[in-house]
Each structure stands twice: as C-alpha cells, then as structure tokens.
Amino acid sequence: MASSHCFAPFVFLLLLVGCSGRPFYPLPSKLADGDRQPLQTSRPYNIAHRGSNGEIPEETAAAYMRAIEEGADFIETDILSSKDGVLICFHDVTLDDTTDVAEHKEFSNRKRTYEVQGVNTTGFFTVDFTLEELKSLRVKQRYPFRDQQYNGKYTIITFEEFISIALDAPRVVGIYPEIKNPVLINQHVKWADGKRFEDRFVETLKKYGYKGSYMSKDWLKQPAFIQSFAPTSLIYVSNLTDLPKIFLIDDITIPTQDTNQSYWEITSDAYLDFIKDYVVGIGPWKDTVVPVVNNYLQTPTDLVSRAHAHDLQVHPYTYRNENSFLHFNFHQDPYAEYDYWINEIGVDGLFTDFTGSLHNYQEWSSFKESDDKNASNLLHKIASMVSPYGRA
Ligand SMILES: *[C@@H]1O[C@H](CO)[C@@H](O)[C@H](O)[C@H]1NC(C)=O
Numbered sequence: 318m319a320s321s322h323c324f325a326p327f328v329f330l331l332l333l334v335g336c337s338g339r340p341f342y343p344l345p346s347k348l349a350d351g352d353r354q355p356l357q358t359s360r361p362y363n364i365a366h367r368g369s370n371g372e373i374p375e376e377t378a379a380a381y382m383r384a385i386e387e388g389a390d391f392i393e394t395d396i397l398s399s400k401d402g403v404l405i406c407f408h409d410v411t412l413d414d415t416t417d418v419a420e421h422k423e424f425s426n427r428k429r430t431y432e433v434q435g436v437n438t439t440g441f442f443t444v445d446f447t448l449e450e451l452k453s454l455r456v457k458q459r460y461p462f463r464d465q466q467y468n469g470k471y472t473i474i475t476f477e478e479f480i481s482i483a484l485d486a487p488r489v490v491g492i493y494p495e496i497k498n499p500v501l502i503n504q505h506v507k508w509a510d511g512k513r514f515e516d517r518f519v520e521t522l523k524k525y526g527y528k529g530s531y532m533s534k535d536w537l538k539q540p541a542f543i544q545s546f547a548p549t550s551l552i553y554v555s556n557l558t559d560l561p562k563i564f565l566i567d568d569i570t571i572p573t574q575d576t577n578q579s580y581w582e583i584t585s586d587a588y589l590d591f592i593k594d595y596v597v598g599i600g601p602w603k604d605t606v607v608p609v610v611n612n613y614l615q616t617p618t619d620l621v622s623r624a625h626a627h628d629l630q631v632h633p634y635t636y637r638n639e640n641s642f643l644h645f646n647f648h649q650d651p652y653a654e655y656d657y658w659i660n661e662i663g664v665d666g667l668f669t670d671f672t673g674s675l676h677n678y679q680e681w682s683s684f685k686e687s688d689d690k691n692a693s694n695l696l697h698k699i700a701s702m703v704s705p706y707g708r709a
Pocket residue numbers: 432435436437
C-alpha cells in the first residue's frame with residue numbers, strides 16, 4: 318500500500334523534471350531485448366484500458382506507466398488526430414469531458430457541431446485543434462467518483478509518445494491501439510500526401526518496428542493488437558501489416574459506423590467466417606456476451622463458443638472495480654467477476670480499468686495450476702506476491 322502513496326509524486330517528478338536515470342524520451346529503451354521479461358502468453362491477457370484509468374486520468378503517460386507497474390500485458394489506447402494530422406491518444410472525439418478546454422478563453426469560438434455516427438454532436442473536437450493547442454490543455458478524470466487529485470497535471474500524449482512508454486518498459490509490454498472513429502477523422506483531416514488516417518496509423522507502428530503475425534518472433538519482441546469497430550478499416554490495414562487485429566463489437570442497438578451492419582449480422586456464423594481472414598479475434602461489450610437484467614447476469618449467449626469455433630479469440634470490455642459497474646452476482650467483489658469470465662466463460666483477454674486488480678487476481682489464483690509444483694516457479698510467484706509493484 319505504501320508504494321501506491323509514493324507513486325504519484327514520483328511520476329510527477331519524472332514527467333516534469335526528468336529525475337530518473339531512464340529518460341522518458343528519446344527512444345528506444347537502453348535495455349537489450351534479451352534482458353527483458355517476455356510477454357506472458359499462458360493465461361488471458363491483462364489489457365490496461367486507457368492505462369490504469371481507474372486511478373489516474375485516462376490515456377495519460379502517468380496512467381500508462383502506472384499500468385505497466387501494476388502488471389499489464391498490453392496498454393490500450395484510442396488513436397485520434399489533431400487538425401494538423403498528428404495522431405494522438407484520446408478517447409472521445411470531443412475534448413469536453415476529459416480536459417479543461419472549457420476554461421481556455423482563447424478557444425471559446427472553437428465549438429462545432431458535426432454528425433458523428435449518425436448523431437449530431439456539439440463540442441470542442443480534437444480535429445479542430447493543432448497538436449500545439451492540444452498540448453496546452455490538461456487532462457482530467459472522467460468519473461466524479463474516482464480520484465480527482467491528478468486533474469490538471471497531465472497533457473494529452475501523441476501515439477509516438479505512447480509507443481515510447483511501452484518500449485521503455487522494464488519488461489516486454491504490448492500495445493493495443495484502436496483506429497478510433499476513422500469515418501469522422503478521414504472526413505475532417507487531410508494529410509498532404511493524400512494518405513488516409515489508417516495509412517498514418519500503420520506507418521507509425523512500422524516506424525517503431527511493430528510487425529509480424531500473432532506469436533511470430535517479431536511480434537513477441539514488440540507485441541501489438543490493432544483494434545477497430547470499423548470493418549472497412551481493419552480490412553484496409555490488413556493490406557498494410559500482418560500484425561494481429563481485433564474486431565470490436567458495440568452494443569446490440571448500434572450499427573457499424575462504416576458499413577451500417579447490425580449487431581446480429583456481424584455476430585452471425587457467416588460473418589465470423591468472413592472476418593476471420595482479417596482478424597485474430599473479437600472485442601465485444603461484455604453485457605452482450607452475458608446479458609444483464611435488473612443488474613443480474615442472465616444465461617450466457619453462445620458468442621464465445623462460436624467465436625472459438627472460428628478460431629477467434631474473445632477480449633471483452635470493460636471490467637471495472639466499482640460497485641456501480643459490478644453486477645449483483647459478484648457481490649461487490651471484482652475478483653469474483655474475473656473468476657467468472659476467465660474460468661466459466663473462458664475469454665482470452667480482458668479490457669480493465671484496474672489492471673492491478675486483474676493482475677493480482679491472476680497471480681493469486683495461479684496457485685491452483687499445476688506448474689507451481691516446480692519449485693522455482695513457486696518461488697517466482699511468492700516473490701511477485703511480496704512485491705506486486707516491483708520492477709518485474
Ligand atoms: C444534423 O444537423 C444538420 C443541420 O441542422 C441537419 O441537416 C441534419 O439532418 C442533422 N443530422 C441528424 C442525424 O440529425
């Protein structure tokens with residue numbers, strides 16, 4: 318517990334003063350690849366949703382560094398663009414809910430209304446701000462019931478800065494970037510060379526050495542999953558990179574943003590058969606996999622077994638510790654939720670707002686497995702329990 322109290326000032330100093338021997342910039346890490354603990358591939362992936370955003374404002378450097386400390390296998394991010402075509406890590410197409418943009422008088426005339434996935438949306442759009450302007454804003458916590466002490470401390474980061482954090486980690490940590498709102502971005506941002514958003518996205522990954530199919534030697538060195546809700550984007554980038562891709566699936570009421578297909582269409586056996594040529598898995602919202610009525614789980618759908626029958630992984634979103642998100646079946650215990658999804662539903666990865674909780678659950682429950690009969694493995698596990706926030 319003490320370490321969680323020490324952490325905030327540490328990150329703050331690291332970012333502002335650069336007090337550490339390990340530089341935040343530039344790339345790449347000085348550690349030789351051979352020295353780094355590899356990605357674990359023997360149990361479902363711990364995917365740090367927007368970093369450790371349960372603790373620190375989402376998609377900030379501090380949230381990602383915290384997630385790495387806490388044991389994330391992958392750090393997850395949403396990629397959008399600035400007006401001048403720089404790819405940034407930011408979830409919403411508007412800045413309103415998670416930055417201090419409203420307090421910046423110089424931008425008060427920047428509010429716009431655009432149609433986003435069929436809905437007229439008003440706000441301060443990232444696509445109307447240059448990177449320099451975006452960097453003058455500060456990020457804040459999305460939910461009022463989470464820790465507000467970090468509001469105003471951190472900037473928006475670029476895709477390249479995000480990659481630098483993963484590559485600089487003391488062990489191999491994968492990245493899990495989303496091609497976010499590609500229809501809107503391609504409408505509003507024009508790149509000088511006629512390239513589109515997806516081209517820039519893949520070029521950035523290639524620039525930093527991300528390549529290779531799932532579980533290949535190159536991939537294990539720098540693991541990455543590319544995710545998108547837009548099948549057109551996933552099919553387009555399949556021509557540009559063989560990195561594994563994950564097809565995100567929204568709520569049952571929401572059609573795909575690019576192809577206007579219904580939930581039922583894209584989860585049919587015929588569609589899974591089609592999309593498996595382009596992706597290694599799907600990322601559905603968990604409440605569509607196991608429907609919920611009156612905050613109680615109902616009978617699970619067959620989506621996971623059908624996806625597995627098509628050799629597709631399933632990485633549902635989003636797991637959150639707070640009682641307001643935990644269904645009553647789990648009696649306010651996030652470990653009970655992880656146990657259910659991992660051991661009963663059998664998912665292959667989990668997007669979580671609380672990477673530390675999922676990591677601790679997986680470490681502690683792994684004692685049940687047979688490999689603890691091997692004394693050195695057991696010792697390793699004990700060591701990782703004694704210092705859960707240790708540097709691997
Ligand atoms: C959005 O607003 C424009 C301009 O008022 C209007 O023409 C359009 O139909 C609206 N779109 C939707 C989806 O409501």
